[in-house]
Amino acid sequence: MDNLSNGSESVWMTTALPPQFPVLREKLKTHVCVIGGGIAGLTTAYLLSREGKNVVLLDAGQIGGGETGRTTAHFFPPDNRYFVIEDAFGVNKARLVGESFQRCIALVESIVENEKIDCGFERVNGYLFSLTLEGYADLDKEFDAARRIGIEVHKKERVPDLSFNTGTCLEFPNQAQFHPLKYLYGLAEAFRRNRGVIYARTRALDIGSHDDILTVTTEHGAISAHAVVVATHTPFNDRVVMHTKQASYRTYVLGIRVPKGSVPRILLWDNGDPYYYIRLTTPDEKAEYEILVVGGADHKVGQDEHPQHRYDEIEKWVRQHYPMAGPVVFKWSGQVMEPADGVGYMGRNPMDDKNVYIITGDSGNGMTHCTIGAILITDLIMGRTNSWLDIYDPARKATHGMPEFLKELGNTLAQYGDWVKSGDIDSPRQIPPGEGAILREGEKKIAIYRDDNGKLYPLSAACTHLGCVVSWNAAEKSWDCPCHGSRFSVSGQVLHGPATQPLKAVQLDRVT
Ligand SMILES: Cc1cc2nc3c(=O)[nH]c(=O)nc-3n(C[C@H](O)[C@H](O)[C@H](O)COP(=O)(O)OP(=O)(O)OC[C@H]3O[C@@H](n4cnc5c(N)ncnc54)[C@H](O)[C@@H]3O)c2cc1C
Ligand code: FES
Known part of the structure; x- marks a missing residue:
């Protein structure tokens, strides 16, 4: 009944065939367990396997079934702008960000070449333009900041060869684009050539630790490892802290x-x-x-x-x-995690044992951020130092982006007020076929979907992460949580974390 794409299919999904992997149904031991088979997890798994580590990768769905299959795959400068990063972190750290962005494109290019991945990788120029006066001023700031940190950038009168006049714009030469799923599937193959092991339809439910050994528990099996990398777009293993730092x-x-x-x-x-x-x-x-x-x-x-x-x-x-x-010919939507201060979070998980790592806070630069995260975490696991550690450290304080942080926190807290509001409807009869709505029954809120045949699917509307009331998403036909971005199918299955447990099925007291 859960059609997980619900007609929202990217051009990449229809032009590449996903490789199939088994479900984990046993207990295994390995050096590193990577959770999540998007660009973050697969790049980390591949780089570690290249270093000779034994790596097992798990995905709750299929490889590339998350946001990497829904991206537009531009490799371009930070969408939060170099001048904002420079203001927040200073010129030296902004220079490190610029350097990491460039090195990431070079790494992807070399992987494509060495592993012979046919994914249409190409270097292309990138253009930032503005259609407002305020935006023009920001172009100047971005131009100056990019130059100060050594990024090649040119000011142009307009973007060349376009059907409309953009006015003054910034040209960033030598950026890149590719077919993200062909790249990912090629990476999965290269990882397996390095004796990497992949399990699909295997959701990690918990990470425990005992005597320096970490155990990842899944529904039908478990993996013991010296290090665990959580590359699940938003970390499921961290109940609160990281979710207050990103929206x-x-x-x-x-x-x-x-x-x-x-x-x-x-x-x-x-x-x-x-x-x-x-x-x-x-x-x-x-x-x-x-x-x-x-x-x-x-x-x-x-x-x-x-x-x-x-x-x-x-x-x-x-x-x-x-x-x-x-x-x-294609319509789709996806999810991005916006870090409070504009820079991704990649490194040791602040709440855990020193051998648990996370990659999150991708913003619209996930191709780049996730690849940088993979480089950083590979260095950490291999015992090497890396000059980008501090700037991307997930434990850093959100003081840099404080106004944005407080605004997002206020927005999240306001969502808990949904418990005292009435429901969207007074009776399930009001729900048309193919739609969902929230019904209030006493203290309870019930999320109800009606399928095209009239059948109702009543679920508790309490998000299984921290209890906010979920909201209907008619475009994706899903229940989405306004607090930290968990998403659930119409039958309650988890589509996006941080939740790991489905919405509970409930009985309706009222007549349909
Ligand atoms: C529409 C759109 C456009 C974008 N455009 C760009 C762009 O132009 N340039 C750019 O750089 N970035 C862009 N991004 C961002 C980029 O696509 C993402 O940041 C990136 O794909 C995230 O990769 P990931 O590996 O972190 O997550 P995902 O690709 O989501 O992978 C996470 C995986 O973890 C699995 N998982 C989740 N929970 C569990 C669990 N408990 N156990 C096991 N597995 C689990 C999921 O099934 C999933 O496969 C865009 C994003 C969207 C949605
Ligand atoms: S309460 Fe945190 S995602 Fe729903």
Whole structure:
């Protein structure tokens, strides 16, 4: 009954075949257990296997079934801007961020080459533009900051060869793009050539520790390891601390046909609000068309029940700026974790034993952040030092991004107020087929979905992470938690953490 994509399928999902892996049904011992088979987990697992470590990787679903299958895969400068990072952390740390971003692209390029991964990796120029006066001032600040830290950047009158005039823009040469799932599947193969082991449909439920040995418990098995890397997009093993340092957002993407050669192969993004990010992909070399991939229209998870209008807003913008745009052929949405101070969290988990590591806080730079996280954690596990450790340390205080941090915290706390509000409906009869709504029954709140045949699926609306009331997401047909971004299918199964347990099925007292 749970159609996990619900019609929201990325161009990558339909143009690459996922490799299949078994479920873990035994107890195993290994050097390192990596939890999560997205770009963060697979890159870490691959790098460690290259160093000769025995590594076992688990994924709750299938490899690439998370946000890596929903990304737009631009490798580009920090979307929180170098000048903001410089203001917060100082010029030296901003320089380290710039260096890590460049080294990450070079690493991915070398992996693609050495492992012969056919994923359309290409170096392309990236352009940051603005459509507002305020945004122009920020372009100047970004230009100066990028130069100060040694990043190659050029100011141009407009983005070349585009169908609309962007006005002054910044050109960042030599950025990159690829097909994220082809890369991931190639990485999985390379990892297995290095004797790496992968289990799918195996959700990690807990990490225990005894005498320096960590044990990852799953539904049907367990893995003992010296080190555990939690690469689950948002860490499930940390109940509170990391979830106060980042906020979860949904973001929306359209794939639109354009005649081949009519749009330049570049990365493009602006600094407006809402903002857009744009690239091109060629799923079929022989076809007369390419796919223009345009994302944006973000909002906080669980805080828009009927977000379909966001696809309409993106489409309207595309048609205003790209007159050659043809039919919309792909529509999908995904999730990003925004760190309070604009920089990802990669390294030792602050709450745990020193051998538990996390990669999270990807923001719109997850391709880069996750690869940097994999480099950092590989160094830590191999006992090497790394000059990027401090800047990406998950234990760092959120003082740098304090106003943003307080705003997000206030927003999260406000969500607990949903318990005292009435429900969306007075009776399940009010729910049309294919929709969901919240019903109040005394002290309880019930999340109810009605399928196309009229059958109801009543669940407790209390998120199994920390108890916020979940909210309906009509675009993905899921129950989304507005507090820390957990998501559940209409039958209650976990789609996104930090929750690890499903929403509880309940009985309805009232007539349907
Ligand atoms: C629409 C969109 C556009 C984006 N565009 C860009 C872009 O242009 N450039 C860029 O750099 N970044 C971009 N990002 C961000 C980037 O895609 C993500 O940051 C990145 O893919 C995250 O990778 P990950 O490995 O951390 O997580 P995921 O790919 O989500 O992988 C996590 C895996 O962990 C598994 N898992 C979760 N919990 C458990 C558990 N308890 N046990 C076992 N397994 C578990 C999941 O099944 C999943 O497969 C975008 C994101 C979205 C959604
Ligand atoms: S995700 Fe934390 S309460 Fe729901």
